Amino acid sequence: MSEVVLRLTDVVFRRQGKEILHGVNLTVRAGEHWALLGPNGAGKSTILGFCGAVTHPTTGTVDVLGGRLGRVELQALRRSIGHVDPRHPLRSPLTIREVVLTGVTGSIDTPPRWQPTPEQLEQADELIALLGLDGKAGERWPTLSQGERGRALIARALISDPRLLLLDEPSTGLDVAAREQLLETIDLLTRTHPRLASIVVTHHLEELPETTTHALLIADGAVVSSGPIEQAVTTASISRAFGHPIRVDRHDGRWSARAARTRSTEVA
Numbered sequence: 001m002s003e004v005v006l007r008l009t010d011v012v013f014r015r016q017g018k019e020i021l022h023g024v025n026l027t028v029r030a031g032e033h034w035a036l037l038g039p040n041g042a043g044k045s046t047i048l049g050f051c052g053a054v055t056h057p058t059t060g061t062v063d064v065l066g067g068r069l070g071r072v073e074l075q076a077l078r079r080s081i082g083h084v085d086p087r088h089p090l091r092s093p094l095t096i097r098e099v100v101l102t103g104v105t106g107s108i109d110t111p112p113r114w115q116p117t118p119e120q121l122e123q124a125d126e127l128i129a130l131l132g133l134d135g136k137a138g139e140r141w142p143t144l145s146q147g148e149r150g151r152a153l154i155a156r157a158l159i160s161d162p163r164l165l166l167l168d169e170p171s172t173g174l175d176v177a178a179r180e181q182l183l184e185t186i187d188l189l190t191r192t193h194p195r196l197a198s199i200v201v202t203h204h205l206e207e208l209p210e211t212t213t214h215a216l217l218i219a220d221g222a223v224v225s226s227g228p229i230e231q232a233v234t235t236a237s238i239s240r241a242f243g244h245p246i247r248v249d250r251h252d253g254r255w256s257a258r259a260a261r262t263r264s265t266e267v268a
C-alpha cells in the first residue's frame, strides 16, 4: 500500500463553546484523489485547515506528511503542501510567471531583492505550459480570467513539488468551458505527478474531476460516508448529507446530482 500522506484520527474541533467537528477520521495515501463534499457549514473548510497545517484540532490527532500537528514546525510542513485558494489575496499586478515563482518563496508578492535561479525559471515555464497557459507567462494578474488565475495558482502550488495538493472549490466563478478545462488539467496531473495526493473541496458533484478516487462526505460536522468514491457517493449518502432527496448519477466517469422528483405522470 502507498505511504500515508495525511491522517486525521478522532478529530474534534470546538470554537466559541460550539462543537464544529464531532470526531472525524480520514487517511489519505500517495496517489489518492479525494473529494471533500458536504452542504454549507458542514465543516469542509475546517477540515481543509487541518490538512493544510493551518489549524490544530481541539482533540484528536492530525499527521501531515509524517509530522504531527502540535509537535512539528508548521511552516516547514506547509512548504510540502500545495494549497490552491481561489481567494488568493494578490494585490499587485504580477505576471503569471511571477505568481508561479511566489510558490518557491511561499509568499503572496515577490520578496524584494529575490531572484529566481535559471532552473526555477525553467520549471515555472514548464508548469505554465503544463497548465495550458503557454504564451501567457508575461500576462498580468488583473487582466487574467478566473480560469487562467485558477490554473496559474495550481502551477504556483506545484512549483514547490508538494506531496499533497489542496484545492478549495477550484471551479467557483468559472463558466462551463473554463470549468471543464480546469478539470481536464487536474486530471492530467495524475499522469504528470502520479505520487501526488490531492483533496478537492466542493458542494457540487458536477465539479469533481474524473480522476477522483475517494470521497469524504460530511454534514453538521460528522462523517456521513468515507472511502472509495463509488461506495461513498450514492443517492442514499448524498440525500442524507444534504437533507433532501437527491438522485446521483455517473456517466463517463463524471458525477451529477439532481432532486429525486416523482413525475406527475408517474403519480397519476
Ligand SMILES: Nc1ncnc2c1ncn2[C@@H]1O[C@H](COP(=O)(O)OP(=O)(O)OP(=O)(O)O)[C@@H](O)[C@H]1O
Pocket (backbone or CB within 6 Å): 015, 016, 020, 038, 039, 040, 041, 042, 043, 044, 045, 046, 047, 203
Ligand atoms: N473560528 C470559528 N469560530 C466559530 N465558528 C466557526 C469557526 N470556524 C468555523 N465555524 C463554524 O463551523 C461550521 C463549519 O464551518 P466550515 O467553514 O468549516 O464549513 P464549510 O463546510 O466549509 O461551509 P461552506 O460550504 O459554506 O464553505 C460553520 O457553522 C461555521 O460558522
